[in-house]
Amino acid sequence: MRGRWTLAILGIVLIVAGGLLAFVTQTAGGIKIQDIRFKGAKGNTMSALLYIPPNATPQIPAPGILAVHGYINSRETQDGFAIEFARRGYVVLALDQTGHGYSDPPSFANGFGGPDGLAYLRSLDIVDKDNIGLEGHSMGGWTVLAAAAAMPNDYKSMVLEGSSTGKPFAAEGTPSWPRNVALVFAQYEEFSTLMWGVELARDVTQSPKLWELYGTKGAVEPGKVYGDPAAGTARVLYTPAMTHPAEHISHEAIGYSLDWFARTLKGGTPRTVDDQIWFRKxxxxxxxxxxxxxxxxxxxxxxxxxPMFSRLRLPAIADGTMPPHEAASGRRWTAALILSAFIPALTYYPAFALGGTFVTPSAFLPQGITNQILVWAIINGLITLALMRLAPKRASRAGLIGQSVIIAVASVAVGYAALWLADLAFEIDFRFWIIALKLMSAKQFLIFLIYLIPFTAFFVVALHVLHRNFSTLGAPRGVLYLTNILALTLGFIVLLVLQYGTLWLTGKLFNPIPDPGFVPLSTIVAIQFVPLLAIVAVIATFTWRRTGSSLPGALIAGLFVTWYVVAGTATQVPF
Incomplete structure (x- = not known):
């Protein structure tokens, strides 16, 4: 019995070890982090992480920076920037946009929350109000631009990461507004048409919209400072060789922002741009x-x-309660793998288009991206049901539903408690890059209950057929895990390789749709499908090998994925 708890103990050790490493990194040099809530101008609740360096006191205020994430991310996504800003003596307010993280919905409201964030930062007595910087990635750039438009004299400089002035969501840039701008726009940006009206991101220097901002009549030269920092008219362009989401996790992109604020803000703690430790977190x-x-x-x-789960356990001996298992073989196995892997990927863009068009956010289904994923799940669930008769037939074990529900809820609840304790002790969520598992707010928990049943139903169907096709008790453990992981993820891996290979070779994603934002955003969302479905495959395979049933793994997957999606995306309507 002691051996049965080995994985749980290992999980606790990894959480504590990882949490300690993250905590030591983000508090290096005496930095303090506070999880704060404050009221916006319209009475809405805003959420942020406040990074306070030891040099910031009421007697000697320090420069301040408002740092804002992009669409369907959260405040922790900017932690690389926030950590390095704080290490240089800046007070950092890492904001949750409206409708994101723990800030009240709806998203896009109140200038994305930018004016409220800047007003709060300026209200702190430890902040030097004459030296405030603004930094935002993607839609976070529009957030800080909204703050700059609302309070044009209350900041000194800004960095736009993968963002733009002007339409669709910001005021037009001029040689004098906004103040002292550094633009980091990658050579393989997915949103070049939406942001700067150029088909290829590497041609952003030729954008007339950019010329208006820089006050030029020809190509903008990357790395050259235009205008005068003292007059607030300085501009510079950086074009690193990376993609839009890679700017979150890039020493180079973070280094450009460090350099710009060192040039345009006074005070702080001088450090070279190469002195970066954030990746340890x-x-x-x-x-x-x-x-x-x-x-x-x-x-x-x-x-x-x-004892209460005795019926659920896989019998150790052949006592007649465990039906024999047969999986697909030969060409039938190959066909099953191809269909399992590629139908979800082939239906991905059409399902997202249908969801975005016909299942718009409402009081009952308040999250746009979640609705699109839901439509994808429904379509693939129906396809799987239609193809189920082609899978090898297998007798099922009866009387397992109640026990499966209880053990699934208990297992996920312990994981949720572990995240709550990690957040309490280390001020972290569980993440890497844009893959993030966060605690739910009370409102998000209610939204979670809305989406839980349909997502769980999808996994019940999909994982049942997965195991009928590929899982047998006699299969080698490693082979079975790898097969099930590939069956769920291979199609998305190929989709992403093709899309980003096309981007690398041609400078743009394959996008036959006139909408300049749909395919880029959907493709970035698809990146998360690979690790998420790989985790589902591991959970499903492990639980099946212990029980011989697909149901417990499907219920855990439904709980986990619904939690992950709802807590990590935007809520577009008041809720």
Whole structure:
């Protein structure tokens, strides 16, 4: 029995070790982090992380920076920037946009929350109000531009990462507004048409819209400072060789912002741009995320020994309660793998288009991206049901529903408690890059309940057929895990390789749709499908090998994925 708890213990060790590494990194040099809530101008609740360096006191205020994430991200996504800003003596307010993280919905409201964030930062007595910088990635750039438009004399400089002035969501840039702008726009940006009206991101220097901002009549030269920092008219362009989401996790992109604020803000603690430690936190929270998965399946394994789950356990001997297992073989196995892997990828863009068009956010279904994923799940669930008769037939074990529900809820609840404790002790979520598992707010929990049943129903169907096609008790463990992981993720891996290969070779994604934002955003969302579905495959395979049933793994997957999606995306309507 002691061996059954090994994975759970390992999960706890990984969470503590990863949490400690992340905490030590983000508090290096005496930095303090506060999880804060404050009221916006319209009475809405805003959420942020406040990074306070030791040099910031009421007697000697320090420069301040408002740092804002992009669409369907949250305040922790900017932690690389926030950590390095704070290490240089800046007070940093890492904001949750409206409708994101723990800030009240709807998203896009109140200038994305930018004016409220800047007003709060300026209200702190430890902040030098004459030296405030604004930094935002993607839609976070529009957030800080909204703050700059509302309070044009209350900041000194800004950095736009993968963002733009002007339409669709900001005021037009001029040689004098906004003040002292550094633009980091990558050579493989997915949103070049939406942001700057150029088909290829590497041609952003030729954008007439950019010329208006820089006050030029020809190509903007990357790295050259235009205008005068003292007059607030300085501009500079950086074009690193990376993609839009890569700017979150890039020493180079973060280095450009450090250099610009060192030039345009007074005060702080001088450090070279190469002196960066933030990636250690990414490693720490990744270790904690792996620990979470180990803890959940380890708790399942340990709880399975309890007498109340005796019927659920896989019989150790052939006593007649375990039906024999036959999986697909030969060409039938190959066909099953191809269909399992590629139908979800082939239906991905059409399902997202249908969801975005016909299942718009409402009081009942308040999250746009979640609705699109839901439509994808429904379509693929129906396709799987139609193809189920082609899978090898297998007798099922009866009387397992109640026990499966209880053990699934208990296993995920322990994982949730672990995240709550990690947040309490280390001020972290479980993440790497844009893959993030966050605690839910009270409103998000209610939204979670709305989406839980349809997402769980999808996994019940999909994982049932997965195991009928590929899982047998006699299959080698490693082979079975790899097969099921590939069956769920290979199509998305190929989709992303093709899209980003096309971007690398041609400078743009394959996008036959006139909408300049749909395919880029959907493609970036698809990146998360690979690790998320890989985790689902691991959970599903582990629980099936212990029970011979697909149901417990499907219920855990439904709980986990619904939680992940709802807590990590935007809510577009008041809720």
């Amino acid at each position: 990414e490693i720490g929270t990744l270790i904690a995320l792996i620990g979470f998965v180990a803890l959940v399946i380890g708790m399942f394994d340990g709880l399975l020994e309890a």
